[in-house]
Amino acid sequence: MAATLAQKLIARAAGRDSVTPGEIVTCSVDLAMFHDSSGPRRLQPMLEELRAPLWDKRKVVLVIDHYVPEADDEARRIVRIARDWAQQQALPYVYDSLGICHVVVPQHGHLRPGMFCVGGDSHSPTGGAFGAYMFGIGATEMLGVVTTGEIWLKVPQTIFMRWMGRLVDGVSAKDMMLAMIGRFGMNGGNYQAVEFCGEAVSALGMAERMTLANMSAELGAQVGLVAPDATTKAWLEAIGVDTEELGLARWHSDEDAPGVRHAFDASALAPQVALPHSPANVRPVDDLEPTPVQVAYIGACTGAKLDDLRAAARVLAGYRVARGVQLLVAPASVRDRELAEREGILRLLQDAGATLLPSACGACAGYGSAIPEGSTVISSTARNFRGRMGSATAQVYLGSPYTVAASALRGRVSDAREFLR
Known part of the structure; x- marks a missing residue:
């Protein structure tokens, strides 16, 4: 049966051959990311109360990016909690003051096509630019993930945003996103999966694709996806990721996959x-x-x-x-x-x-x-x-x-x- 990229990613995480929109499934998480604002200061007291360990420290990434450099006593307190907790837990992946989580995490090779990931931040769908299913969750949901390695999910529909033609010089992915949000509103994604596709999207570099996926949150989607291709492969290889066994060709929507479809002319788009x-x-x-x-x-x-x-x-x-x-x-x-x-x-x-x-x-x-x-x-x-x-x-x-x-x-x-x- 024809399937969307979102369905294929969820089916893999759920250990299923296929899934259908509307089904509720339990998925194994490949990566849990959170930062100084969303992470330790909220998770630590709950973990201590439960006396629960982290399910797999190798799959947890902490980025200290929101309250640095520390501007006041409250910021210093929050950052100190994050640093102390990371040291106590002996977390192997902590990125302190190296930049914004949604950029730092992929730049350090943590995101690959086919993965199923969660993030303690509403812009976590950025990971979808790499053909990974990644979405934002709150602290209580993150507590369940970091103690069990699993999360339940209602399989979404896919909304295809197909951009034909090419952007003119001075017009970018940010303009594409603002145009879509202006047309459909901040609930236009209806907490479904949005897949960006078409000639104009294929022509974008990874940084621009990250902007599309990131701002699917402003469109009200759960995830924003771009199917991996030669551009994805080259970007990953440039940061040292071995792409030979990723099976990039597998991660795409079938031509007759079910979903809602919208079309846009990139060549006609103004800033x-x-x-x-x-x-x-x-x-x-x-x-x-x-x-x-x-x-x-x-x-x-x-x-x-x-x-x-x-x-x-x-x-x-x-x-x-x-x-x-x-x-x-x-x-x-x-x-x-x-x-x-x-x-x-x-x-x-x-x-x-x-x-x-x-x-x-x-x-x-x-x-x-x-x-x-x-x-x-x-x-x-x-x-x-x-x-x-x-x-x-x-x-x-x-x-x-x-x-x-x-x-x-x-x-x-x-x-x-x-x-x-």
């Missing part, structure tokens, strides 16, 4: 901007009234990976940010920061007037980096809910790294294509 205070409040950038900005933020797991920094540098090279605009850049990981420095990208950004921030969640999650009260912000982050970036009075607009960079130069929300022609 998109989400207005305050929702990722679904979307318009093409050229449809906006002149909107002055005081802060331009290039950061987060959806906007500061190496390819994102390269995109911003293409726009900013040879220019200076507008007077009165603060351009903040927080590379998504230390690895991406080092590569960007080696390529000369950081120098281009700094020459344009950017201030470099630590590789951490930072202002995206409202920690550490202060966004001035009452300011208007153009940001490459995934969310712009009121108070999300720490200031309840800030007006936050979302755009791609291209759009953020162009807006920093113009001093207002702007289309990057005029700088790339």
Whole structure:
């Protein structure tokens, strides 16, 4: 029987030949990821009360990324709990202050096609970019996973988002996602599986596919998937993963697999901007009234990976940010920061007037980096809910790294294509 990629991944984890949407199955977990905010400070007291050990420490990854660098006593307390617990448990995989979990985990080779994973963060579907079934869960569900290695799941339907044609220069995966969220709303995924496919998706690099999968959370999906291909294989091999026995060809949806299908023309897509205070409040950038900005933020797991920094540098090279605009850049990981420095990208950004921030969640999650009260912000982050970036009075607009960079130069929300022609 024809099956979707989501069904094949779940069937493998459930030890079944096949599964059907609507079925409830119990799945074995290949990887459980959590961070300093979602993990030890919540899990430790519950584990102690149960007197329960971790089921398999080799399948647990802790990333300390939300409250670093520690800005106050509360942050220091939370980070200390995470570090002390990791040491007590002798966890083999702890990434402390190396960047954002959704970027650090794949960069260290923990995600492979065919895996079934959970994460203590709503943007955990990022793993779907690698052909892994990965979704976010809460602390009580994570407690069950780290003590048993299993979790139950209702098999979802698949919604196919097929993008035909090719994106034009200056338009990115972030624009694709904002367009879909604007069209279908934040519940458009209905907690089902969303699979991104088509010529335009196949042409994307892994960083851009990670943005699609990541922001399936904003679409209301449980997971966002991209079938692995030669691009996936090359990326994994570049970070040292042996791909010979992964069986990449197996992990795809059958041509006649059941599901809901939507089609889009990538070549007709213009840069998109989400207005305050929702990722679904979307318009093409050229449809906006002149909107002055005081802060331009290039950061987060959806906007500061190496390819994102390269995109911003293409726009900013040879220019200076507008007077009165603060351009903040927080590379998504230390690895991406080092590569960007080696390529000369950081120098281009700094020459344009950017201030470099630590590789951490930072202002995206409202920690550490202060966004001035009452300011208007153009940001490459995934969310712009009121108070999300720490200031309840800030007006936050979302755009791609291209759009953020162009807006920093113009001093207002702007289309990057005029700088790339």
